[in-house]
Amino acid sequence: MAGKIDENIVFYGHLSELYQLAKEGKIKTGLQGSHTRPCKFWTATKILSGIRNSIVITHGPSGCAYGVKKAYKLTNSRNSGSPYEPVISTNMDEEKVIHGGEGELKGAILEVDSKYRPDIIFIAASCATGIIGDNIDAIVDGLRSKVSARLMTLHCEGFAGEYRSGFDLVFKQITKLMDAPTAELKKQLERSVNIVGGKMGPERTEVDTDVKELVRLLEQMGVGVNSIIAGNCSLEELKRAPSVAVNCTLCLDIGYAIGTEMLNEFGTPLNSTILPYGISATEKWIKGASKYLGMENEAEALIQKEYSHIKEEFEEARKKLVDKIAIIEGHDAIKCLSIAHMLERDFGMRAVIYNFHPWNTGARETSIDYLLETGLDPEILITKGTLAFGKYESMKQTEEELLDFIGGFDKDSVVYFGSSLSFPSIPVVDLNAIMNRPRFGYRGALKVAKCINTALEYSFRKRSALFKKIVFPEKSGLASAGSMTSKLGSELPDCTVYAERRRGKCMMN
Amino acid sequence: MYDELKFENCSHSKDPVLGCALEGVASVIAGINDVSIVIHSPQGCAATVANAFDNHEIDFTKRKIGCTRLFETDIIMGASEKLENLIREADKSFGRSVMFVVGTCAADIIGEDIEGLCKNLQPEINARLIPVVAGGFRGNVYDGINLGLKAITPFIKTSGGGAEDCVNLLIPQANINPTWMGDLDHIKNLLEQLDIRVQTVLPHNMGLEELGSFADAKANILLSGDAGQDFAKRMQEKQGIPLIMGDIPQPVGLKNTARWIRSVATYFDKEEKAEEIIRAGEEKVADILRRRALMIIPRYRNLRIAVCADATYGVALVRMLFEELEMIPELILIRSSNTRAAKILEREIESMGISPKVAFGVDGYQIKKALEESRVDAVLGSSWEKYMAEEAGIKIAFDLFAPTNRDIYLDKAYMGYEGMLNMLEIIGNDWERAFRSKEINWEQYA
Numbered sequence: 001m002a003g004k005i006d007e008n009i010v011f012y013g014h015l016s017e018l019y020q021l022a023k024e025g026k027i028k029t030g031l032q033g034s035h036t037r038p039c040k041f042w043t044a045t046k047i048l049s050g051i052r053n054s055i056v057i058t059h060g061p062s063g064c065a066y067g068v069k070k071a072y073k074l075t076n077s078r079n080s081g082s083p084y085e086p087v088i089s090t091n092m093d094e095e096k097v098i099h100g101g102e103g104e105l106k107g108a109i110l111e112v113d114s115k116y117r118p119d120i121i122f123i124a125a126s127c128a129t130g131i132i133g134d135n136i137d138a139i140v141d142g143l144r145s146k147v148s149a150r151l152m153t154l155h156c157e158g159f160a161g162e163y164r165s166g167f168d169l170v171f172k173q174i175t176k177l178m179d180a181p182t183a184e185l186k187k188q189l190e191r192s193v194n195i196v197g198g199k200m201g202p203e204r205t206e207v208d209t210d211v212k213e214l215v216r217l218l219e220q221m222g223v224g225v226n227s228i229i230a231g232n233c234s235l236e237e238l239k240r241a242p243s244v245a246v247n248c249t250l251c252l253d254i255g256y257a258i259g260t261e262m263l264n265e266f267g268t269p270l271n272s273t274i275l276p277y278g279i280s281a282t283e284k285w286i287k288g289a290s291k292y293l294g295m296e297n298e299a300e301a302l303i304q305k306e307y308s309h310i311k312e313e314f315e316e317a318r319k320k321l322v323d324k325i326a327i328i329e330g331h332d333a334i335k336c337l338s339i340a341h342m343l344e345r346d347f348g349m350r351a352v353i354y355n356f357h358p359w360n361t362g363a364r365e366t367s368i369d370y371l372l373e374t375g376l377d378p379e380i381l382i383t384k385g386t387l388a389f390g391k392y393e394s395m396k397q398t399e400e401e402l403l404d405f406i407g408g409f410d411k412d413s414v415v416y417f418g419s420s421l422s423f424p425s426i427p428v429v430d431l432n433a434i435m436n437r438p439r440f441g442y443r444g445a446l447k448v449a450k451c452i453n454t455a456l457e458y459s460f461r462k463r464s465a466l467f468k469k470i471v472f473p474e475k476s477g478l479a480s481a482g483s484m485t486s487k488l489g490s491e492l493p494d495c496t497v498y499a500e501r502r503r504g505k506c507m508m509n
Numbered sequence: 510m511y512d513e514l515k516f517e518n519c520s521h522s523k524d525p526v527l528g529c530a531l532e533g534v535a536s537v538i539a540g541i542n543d544v545s546i547v548i549h550s551p552q553g554c555a556a557t558v559a560n561a562f563d564n565h566e567i568d569f570t571k572r573k574i575g576c577t578r579l580f581e582t583d584i585i586m587g588a589s590e591k592l593e594n595l596i597r598e599a600d601k602s603f604g605r606s607v608m609f610v611v612g613t614c615a616a617d618i619i620g621e622d623i624e625g626l627c628k629n630l631q632p633e634i635n636a637r638l639i640p641v642v643a644g645g646f647r648g649n650v651y652d653g654i655n656l657g658l659k660a661i662t663p664f665i666k667t668s669g670g671g672a673e674d675c676v677n678l679l680i681p682q683a684n685i686n687p688t689w690m691g692d693l694d695h696i697k698n699l700l701e702q703l704d705i706r707v708q709t710v711l712p713h714n715m716g717l718e719e720l721g722s723f724a725d726a727k728a729n730i731l732l733s734g735d736a737g738q739d740f741a742k743r744m745q746e747k748q749g750i751p752l753i754m755g756d757i758p759q760p761v762g763l764k765n766t767a768r769w770i771r772s773v774a775t776y777f778d779k780e781e782k783a784e785e786i787i788r789a790g791e792e793k794v795a796d797i798l799r800r801r802a803l804m805i806i807p808r809y810r811n812l813r814i815a816v817c818a819d820a821t822y823g824v825a826l827v828r829m830l831f832e833e834l835e836m837i838p839e840l841i842l843i844r845s846s847n848t849r850a851a852k853i854l855e856r857e858i859e860s861m862g863i864s865p866k867v868a869f870g871v872d873g874y875q876i877k878k879a880l881e882e883s884r885v886d887a888v889l890g891s892s893w894e895k896y897m898a899e900e901a902g903i904k905i906a907f908d909l910f911a912p913t914n915r916d917i918y919l920d921k922a923y924m925g926y927e928g929m930l931n932m933l934e935i936i937g938n939d940w941e942r943a944f945r946s947k948e949i950n951w952e953q954y955a
Contacts, residue, residue: 107521128615
């Protein structure tokens with residue numbers, strides 16, 4: 001390690017040690033006032049945006065509905081060709097905040113049922129109505145018989161929980177829309193699965209997405225996909241979802257919430273693994289599913305077939321990487337843990353996750369537990385900048401700390417897995433770039449290998465002075481990619497894409 | 510008189526196309542340089558504030574935003590201490606001379622005394638604290654802009670008297686041109702050609718200290734049809750700065766631009782120069798279109814069109830579409846409700862002898878419904894209307910306004926002569942794309 005880094009280190013050790021320190025309250029895990037995340041309302045509505053022919057009524061002022069509509073629904077239209085999708089608000093104003101908005105909500109539910117004819121109406125509480133205490137449940141109960149749509153309330157006030165509590169709430173709640181398995185349906189779906197943990201909406205038709213790759217693998221094995229929950233799923237799909245052979249998690253962390261709920265409620269088995277980046281994780285994902293499908297032989301055949309297609313190129317790439325150090329950007333907790341898993345298990349690299357915020361030890365507990373259980377315990381390096389209050393300056397600090405850290409390495413022994421908007425002096429592999437998809441499955445493993453090879457092959461080229469200047473304005477010194485909110489909209493964790501001015505924008509700054 | 514559209518099933522449910530008051534307040538603050546902002550709110554509201562800063566394109570290196578991240582216990586027990594601590598920390602870290610302390614819905618409803626807190630805390634804080642109550646329920650983004658303007662009004666000092674011909678430009682950001690800075694530059698340029706100096710652009714890229722000389726201007730010009738009228742009126746009454754051209758459309762298209770230039774020139778006694786500018790501008794538009802766009806004449810003549818926009822553009826576009834492009838504006842849907850804009854529009858369409866269907870304060874459902882029930886050939890709006898048009902079977906959608914689906918690197922004015930050409934360029938390209946086959950019909954080449 002470079003000498004100067006010692007002064008900047010807050011934590012350097014293994015994930016298990018960080019986890020333990022956090023549990024014992026020996027490391028600060030809270031987010032600073034300058035590091036906001038989407039609130040519970042936003043994360044709840046993000047999942048709801050993936051349920052087809054449903055309408056969300058936000059009981060509150062119009063801003064909350066407008067925000068999520070612009071972030072999620074407009075993005076669905078822009079990227080995935082969805083039709084225009086509304087998000088409704090009861091448009092609470094000052095008077096209604098004082099006198100209560102129950103009448104408004106009643107009227108809104110009746111109007112929405114009549115004018116949109118949706119399958120489901122979700123009624124989402126906002127901060128304003130949560131505080132004034134409108135009895136949303138009673139209103140909804142009183143209207144069930146008067147409307148055609150299924151009604152469901154969601155207490156997702158922005159203040160009512162941390163960022164991910166909105167995901168968990170909705171995934172738990174939507175199991176109430178499901179029908180208990182029947183023998184007949186189970187027979188019908190004995191060779192079908194649900195992919196759980198998706199969010200927002202349909203897949204892009206023009207991109208080889210990770211989800212599409214999982215569906216392709218399953219279909220190659222002779223397995224059908226009943227539903228991607230909640231990636232453009234319908235009420236009908238949700239109803240029969242518990243009768244499938246097994247739920248396979250897309251994102252272990254988020255998928256785990258609905259998977260566990262369905263397991264407890266309906267006995268639907270759960271195949272829960274880390275994101276299937278790389279061969280080892282994909283193998284676990286496929287074998288895990290096949291066990292419940294009774295298709296172990298088919299799975300084995302598929303694994304052999306898929307691997308044979310990539311073997312030569314993959315193994316060639318592995319040779320160049322084995323024993324090298326991989327520094328992995330820690331902005332997205334689940335992704336960086338999955339990449340660490342892939343790089344250690346498939347490529348024999350030593351993984352160091354850089355600036356994994358200790359906040360994640362609570363928010364991403366499931367994934368961390370899983371990883372540790374599988375015997376993987378990557379190194380974690382946290383520098384002061386990550387925990388500092390502020391915005392740009394703290395980001396600048398982390399970038400400088402990164403450069404200090406990398407200063408002791410040469411480009412032949414270390415590879416940086418992170419955003420192309422960072423400019424370390426070692427090869428940069430940006431797995432988020434749209435052309436580098438899919439990342440899941442065997443094709444994904446090959447794609448990753450190719451991506452690494454290309455980065456190594458062209459490591460002689462100096463990074464573009466223009467690009468560097470765009471990210472790091474001369475007068476402002478260096479900034480990290482994390483502060484490039486307007487450019488990393490689709491790439492950074494917890495961010496989404498605004499279509500305004502056709503620029504990717506981060507949802508949170 | 511226009512034919513006002515009525516919609517059923519819309520009394521209680523709204524599919525909003527405008528942000529809330531918090532965004533408006535933040536939009537005023539984001540226009541002031543070197544200030545910090547602390548939001549007393551749950552963390553989701555930070556996205557709304559960020560949106561306002563995005564709208565001004567404030568560089569990420571210059572944003573100084575903190576949020577108290579209120580949770581349930583804060584709501585129950587109150588969170589004044591949390592706010593105090595954040596103010597202290599932000600003061601130390603951000604080092605700005607002014608800090609806006611903004612209470613959103615949650616803080617506003619639980620009755621956090623932000624004003625009292627700021628007053629008590631002020632002696633130990635370096636930054637001047639400016640409390641603003643901005644619960645989203647206090648209205649839409651335009652109402653929020655008005656609230657924000659009210660909050661900075663105390664900084665406006667009485668005029669010491671100025672002799673120059675100068676004006677203030679108000680609320681340039683309340684405009685759905687995706688690069689509204691282009692409009693602002695264009696207006697400044699027009700005024701410069703008339704030898705009229707711009708004293709202050711309120712609020713964009715300005716220092717708070719500029720408000721000290723704000724009242725030296727000889728007139729205020731409002732660049733928005735949606736917000737700022739109350740503020741301008743107050744300035745007229747209290748500071749004696751008249752609002753000029755408050756009753757005519759913004760300078761969009763040839764005739765409106767000429768009218769706008771003549772009005773401002775008349776006020777400042779610069780008529781001769783105005784005629785030169787108008788002549789040159791009109792000549793340029795005609796010359797370029799003659800060389801590069803002759804065929805727009807048969808294309809656009811009697812095209813039945815819907816306009817979905819804010820009041821700034823929705824009102825101003827009608828004359829250009831009808832009289833200059835020979836289109837037929839059949840449907841005019843305005844996102845905000847604004848009586849002043851409604852009066853101007855009424856006068857405009859009466860003078861043109863047309864009777865389009867009109868609705869103010871429309872939401873997403875109403876726009877879609879109106880488009881579905883219309884018989885228009887084309888829609889001029891944002892990407893929202895573009896997607897709605899696809900569903901409604903309307904073949905052509907001109908994606909001009911925010912939120913747009915276009916990449917725009919250079920600011921493009923829509924106001925004035927070049928602005929008209931900029932709009933026509935987009936309209937021309939969208940037209941071409943609408944009629945190009947989506948796939949190659951290979952069978953015909955077999």
